[in-house]
Amino acid sequence: MLDLLARDNPGKISVSGKFSPGRFDSDRPARLWRPRDLSLSFSAMRFFDLAPFLPIAALIFAPLACSSSSGDDGVTSDDGGDTTGDGGTGRDSSGPFTPGPHPSYPQVPLNGAGTVANPRVVAIIPSNESTSGLNGFASAFMSSNTWKAVASEYGLGTAQTPVTITGAAAMSGSQSEDQIQSYIEGYATGGNAPDGHTIYLVFLPSAAYLQNDQGCQTQGIGGYHTYFFDGFSSSTDGWGVVQHCTGTAQQGLTEEQWATIAASHEIAEAATDIDGQSGYAFPSPQQGGDPRQLSIWDDVLLTEIGDLCVETQITEGSYTFQRMWSNKAAKSAMDPCAPAITPYFNTGAIGGDANGWFQAAGGKIDISLEAFSNAPVADWVLAVVLGQSSPSGWSGDLKTPRGGTTQHLINNNEKGTLTVTAPAGAPSGSMAIFELASVSQTATSGEYVHIWPIGVYVP
Numbered sequence: 001m002l003d004l005l006a007r008d009n010p011g012k013i014s015v016s017g018k019f020s021p022g023r024f025d026s027d028r029p030a031r032l033w034r035p036r037d038l039s040l041s042f043s044a045m046r047f048f049d050l051a052p053f054l055p056i057a058a059l060i061f062a063p064l065a066c067s068s069s070s071g072d073d074g075v076t077s078d079d080g081g082d083t084t085g086d087g088g089t090g091r092d093s094s095g096p097f098t099p100g101p102h103p104s105y106p107q108v109p110l111n112g113a114g115t116v117a118n119p120r121v122v123a124i125i126p127s128n129e130s131t132s133g134l135n136g137f138a139s140a141f142m143s144s145n146t147w148k149a150v151a152s153e154y155g156l157g158t159a160q161t162p163v164t165i166t167g168a169a170a171m172s173g174s175q176s177e178d179q180i181q182s183y184i185e186g187y188a189t190g191g192n193a194p195d196g197h198t199i200y201l202v203f204l205p206s207a208a209y210l211q212n213d214q215g216c217q218t219q220g221i222g223g224y225h226t227y228f229f230d231g232f233s234s235s236t237d238g239w240g241v242v243q244h245c246t247g248t249a250q251q252g253l254t255e256e257q258w259a260t261i262a263a264s265h266e267i268a269e270a271a272t273d274i275d276g277q278s279g280y281a282f283p284s285p286q287q288g289g290d291p292r293q294l295s296i297w298d299d300v301l302l303t304e305i306g307d308l309c310v311e312t313q314i315t316e317g318s319y320t321f322q323r324m325w326s327n328k329a330a331k332s333a334m335d336p337c338a339p340a341i342t343p344y345f346n347t348g349a350i351g352g353d354a355n356g357w358f359q360a361a362g363g364k365i366d367i368s369l370e371a372f373s374n375a376p377v378a379d380w381v382l383a384v385v386l387g388q389s390s391p392s393g394w395s396g397d398l399k400t401p402r403g404g405t406t407q408h409l410i411n412n413n414e415k416g417t418l419t420v421t422a423p424a425g426a427p428s429g430s431m432a433i434f435e436l437a438s439v440s441q442t443a444t445s446g447e448y449v450h451i452w453p454i455g456v457y458v459p
Helices: 134-142 145-154 177-185 255-272 296-301 327-332
Strands: 031-033 120-126 163-167 173-175 198-203 208-210 222-227 238-243 313-316 319-322 345-349 357-359 364-373 380-390 395-399 408-410 415-421 431-440 449-457
Touching: 120 134, 134 145, 134 163, 134 255, 134 319, 145 255, 145 313, 145 319, 177 198, 177 238, 198 255, 208 238, 222 255, 238 255, 255 313, 255 319, 296 449, 345 380, 345 431, 357 364, 364 380, 364 449, 380 395, 415 431, 415 449
Parallel strands: 120 163, 120 198, 173 208, 198 238, 345 449, 357 449
Antiparallel strands: 031 222, 222 238, 313 319, 345 364, 364 415, 380 408, 380 431, 395 415, 431 449
């Protein structure tokens, strides 16, 4: 696989946020995750000519500007629509609340025997890790409702008692996978030796970072998991790492909360997909393959149960964990992540093919949108980001019931439209991927944004 961080292709878009690239190692499957940047100056990267596709930008703070951008790639927002309302509720407040209908979510397949039964987590905290409170994380997470939801959903059995080790001061600066794995192996001995059920997790100190992870050096806390690649253990033992980056006190969450969010993400993904491809995950895209053969959720949000619920979290006791994708909830509920939260709100695209792609015959298409929530919630901002495109020059015009020059509002049971236009003369096979972002105007911490991916192509 390609190391895509070395091949970024800057582009221009019109709204705020920051692209959050994942990383696939050149020799073996793995996943790198980080929270999306919350800064208001947007610098997007596109990998349309590369596989696999990587996640694109998210929007956090509201109100968000949605005006047209100069440059080859643009997203514009119409300021028309019904500007009258019902006091900002977005629905008829005279009757009982009725959740709106929502489009279908995908199902994450099981590709083989890549899950870890009755897992044991061994957390290693170097003595120069400055974030306090991590000593109790492993025990708290493995007894949490978040973990229980994952274990029950994906048949992982009963977790073993976790272990927390205070390790030697980790090296500073760039750390290769081999260096990190060697550090972990130094503590994987005696009663902590791999047994086919063990997931090791190391918290890197702030002075250390993953080799070539340039994106994380500027924003967020990143997480990564893989398997032992030197024959040290069986195929169902794995390891993960959580690293610091600058600017972690974002979204109303502390640096420690971001660390535990990333750590819970990696443990859950390692347990359900130990090697990044043989457990619960969308199939990995093939180099040069047609992205329309994959679910649009895979193209945008990566492949595993943690990736699909990035930006969603829940606090249990003293710790904050990421929520994880639930196939069961995706079939029956409007909130596909577990444990469920209230209120949950989002806006989805209606129609498309079996993989969620829309055909822009003649180079243009109107895509119907529907907003939904599982409880009353204030109007949310709806915005759209153009991420990957080939060729450049695609645009998206957004209309909602209460549009404006700086933001578009929508609420449960309301409809909107995204008009996508390909560049003039775009040949057959031209494609673009958008992220539709529903952004809370009222949240002061935690879960601000929910994403719906949209793919469009010229037949």
